[in-house]
Amino acid sequence: MLHDPNRVYVFDTTLRDGEQVPGCQLTTPEKIEIAKELELLGVDIIEAGFPVSSPGDFQSVVEISKAVTNPTVCALTRANKGDIDAAVESLKYAKHPRIHTGIGSSDMHIKHKFNSTREEILERAVEAVKYAKKSVEDIEFYAEDAGRADVVYLAQMVEAVIAAGATVVNIPDTNGYCLPDQYGAKIRFLKENVKNIDKAIISVHCHNDLGLATANSIAGLQNGARQIEGTINGIGERAGNTSIEEVVMILKTHQVLGLHTQIDSKRFYELSQMIRTQMRMPVQPNKAIVGSNAFAHSSGIHQDGFLKMRENYEIIRPEDVGFPSATIVLTARSGRHALKFHLERLGFTLDKDELAAVYNKFLTLADVKLDINDEDLNGLMAHRLVKN
């Protein structure tokens, strides 16, 4: 089915799972603006919303369908006709529409959410896929809470929905429960035991409740999944979803995995900033790839090593993710090499003794002032040394 077996499809759910986050709700024009940026980033699928949820969300899916050309536009539904009808209607302008329908697959959900049985839930899953397939060719099925589902039952469900017409089977770790080896083994089991699995793409949708969303997504890809679902900045329900920027940069950094996406990673930083601002959701400074400290070197030993050869302390080049530049931050944990670097940048050339003297004054100041800027450095140099 796939032309390139090593191609990983990127399914962005910033506008659906990300937008579920309290305080992150967006207007339709804001969603359109983000969808256009996602298209430029090169995502393969944009999950634009949950149309039955509200008139505003329905309209957003309609307008995003008109606004983008290349990506598939996907609408989420529960496994029922009303949700699917709303999704079909909202996707009528999409060049490449996809319906994402599904139902709980763990015994926990089957018993305590649906008060049902495995047999009945399997029937509802198949019915939903068949119903959606009457209107839209591309159907993704999600087996909610698959991370905690019995793998043999999950395999039956996956086989049945593929037979009913699902083109993508999503195996979500809805509660961020799995360890990477458990999740990888689950995907491997499906790959090896579902007899029609080659007729569909396996998708991974991992939550971050234990901080394992990215690790689990990679484990899924290593075991045969070829679509990864996530959001920019990792936003999403509770502790969030897999960060798309992390998965893409892992695949680029570890080429030995032999997997690739069509993402233009140079757009990550700008888009991350846009999502942060529009969705009113700060990015933690130490966030991998896009956090403000992701390329800030702040201790003397690291700064010295970085200045000698940046690869000593950088496995990703900031320009590869559109980050403005690496920085050498001067604090009381900095050493002479970092101080010299900044003084030379300001036009001061010092011999060893002069540098030692200025460094002592610098430390006294840095112990009381948390970070030292150019004005402070100029102050330290005033009346002491001749500028070049």
Ligand SMILES: CC(=O)SCCNC(=O)CCNC(=O)[C@H](O)C(C)(C)COP(=O)(O)OP(=O)(O)OC[C@H]1O[C@@H](n2cnc3c(N)ncnc32)[C@H](O)[C@@H]1OP(=O)(O)O
């Ligand atoms: C894993 C995910 O699905 S992630 C997506 C989660 N996103 C959202 O929930 C946001 C959009 N949701 C909404 O706007 C609303 O919850 C609606 C419109 C979908 C439903 O609202 P309501 O009809 O008031 O129902 P409410 O949300 O209180 O309860 C959910 C109902 O859907 C059922 N349900 C939940 N998931 C599914 C499913 N996949 N398939 C079929 N039914 C489902 C529940 O069992 C419950 O039904 P019940 O009333 O028979 O017990």
Ligand SMILES: CC(C)C(=O)C(=O)O
């Ligand atoms: C709708 C599904 C894919 C979901 O968000 C989840 O299971 O977390």
